[in-house]
């Protein structure tokens with residue numbers, strides 16, 4: 185499609201404005217983390233750093249508990265992501281393909297899980313975890329994170345499954361493939377982009393989860409970044425340099441994940457199947 | 460190898476009955492083609508045989524074994540889909556070997572059978588390619604190869620060539636005919652294409668709205684259709700139907716008239732007892748059965764609206780006096796001039812008579 189000059193400039197102008205709105209805070213955080221403290225708190229904020237220092241990162245990694253929080257966060261996020269994907273795929277397939285009574289009702293109901301704010305279920309969940317002795321355990325966080333990410337993940341995964349032509353599955357059925365084989369050998373490779381999207385969604389949900397992590401984890405050594413980091417701020421008053429360095433360091437694993445999983449976002453996976 | 464038998468097979472989707480009681484016997488090694496208008500249930504019936512659709516009532520036997528409730532993989536069938544349905548992330552070899560792998564056959568046997576099938580289908584040099592690196596015809600060959608390696612009792616094809624361009628279609632049609640000759644396996648084949656049906660089939664099954672209208676060898680259906688539907692469906696261009704009235708009947712000859720189009724007293728041979736005098740009938744004349752007007756027993760005249768010249772033959776579409784349009788074939792295109800009122804001779808011996816319900820008289 186050819187765009188007129190007017191349309192093109194409106195389009196790119198709009199995109200640039202959006203990119204600016206989203207990108208500026210990031211820029212400010214990342215560049216701030218390498219500025220000297222006095223430049224950070226300068227009355228006139230600088231967009232281009234005038235100074236350069238790694239002192240905040242040094243302090244972050246050596247004098248704070250940040251590395252511990254980072255490790256905790258990574259562990260919780262990796263397990264949450266793995267379980268979310270492992271559960272969402274078969275669940276989505278069941279909703280997509282299998283016939284059982286109440287399928288549609290159940291499918292619509294699962295998204296209802298998001299109708300309740302976290303705080304509402306916080307107290308009962310706390311009681312529940314206390315009963316089974318999971319308070320102060322990363323397992324509790326993984327369970328909560330999976331439970332929170334799953335409904336939307338199932339929903340997302342199902343729409344990816346819907347892009348696989350039905351005949352491919354039918355051919356596999358005729359070829360004698362059992363359901364698990366169809367799921368693992370045929371469908372999973374074909375919806376790799378969907379799995380990647382779900383994985384990223386689950387990872388980020390877990391990475392940024394604050395409410396449950398702040399209540400279910402008691403000891404400092406088991407905190408995840410969002411909660412532990414809140415502590416850092418209080419502890420040293422507001423050390424802006426440390427805060428910005430911490431925020432920057434917290435983004436790194438997410439960026440790495442995107443880079444790593446990004447290769448799965450290739451289109452045309454089903455090309456050659458049915459045309 | 461296996462024969463096949465359907466007994467009062469029915470299929471309902473919710474409230475709508477799509478297959479309304481089909482009985483059919485297919486001999487071992489026979490090539491059977493399902494034809495019928497779009498939506499008549501050809502694919503559904505084929506998928507029921509495959510086991511991809513459940514059977515609402517009735518029974519399906521393959522190779523003498525009742526498979527009505529059996530899993531598709533256990534029916535001894537293989538299916539080739541219109542859309543190929545290849546596994547896009549697997550190589551050609553893995554695609555073709557997949558059913559054997561699922562049957563837990565040893566690796567060397569899989570390799571051997573895949574190579575054998577690849578040889579038959581001229582796919583040897585493509586075995587390591589992915590489907591997206593193949594042409595449409597090659598893809599369909601891989602799909603056929605995947606069916607061959609299982610050595611099924613019955614092959615099921617659902618419009619396997621309709622995604623291919625015309626030239627490739629002809630080529631693949633011949634290959635499928637050869638395949639049937641070589642393997643001698645029972646094949647059931649759904650198609651829209653007259654030529655495929657006429658050339659491939661030992662037996663054509665004409666379906667309409669979930670029922671079988673007629674079963675027979677291609678020429679049998681062409682020369683001796685049971686009803687106006689089959690007569691119209693088999694043969695291309697379609698048979699012409701001219702409304703008429705029975706004037707008198709004797710033995711198995713009915714004398715009919717159609718004064719509106721200038722036909723008086725045409726004696727048409729009927730199959731059995733002709734309809735009583737006075738009944739409404741229609742005369743069926745195939746476009747290829749018109750004869751020169753001079754000396755013809757009866758003549759229709761019409762104004763030619765369009766002439767289609769195909770080289771070897773030409774078709775004239777002409778409006779006859781009752782306002783209906785007929786199609787007339789000629790080997791000699793110069794006979795036809797658009798806009799001219801022309802006389803077309805009818806050979807009553809090659810005309811068919813249908814009663815007002817469309818049954819052959």
Ligand SMILES: Nc1ncnc2c1ncn2[C@@H]1O[C@H](COP(=O)(O)OP(=O)(O)OP(=O)(O)O)[C@@H](O)[C@H]1O
Nearest residue numbers: 472473477495496497498499500501502503504651
């Ligand atoms: N899963 C389904 N649910 C409801 N109705 C269906 C379903 N599958 C097919 N039908 C209906 O059954 C009828 C027969 O469909 P079918 O696909 O067998 O037709 P067909 O003869 O193969 O047509 P075509 O020549 O267009 O492929 C159609 O009216 C269709 O709408």
Ligand SMILES: [Mg+2]
Nearest residue numbers: 501502503617
């Ligand atoms: Mg069909």
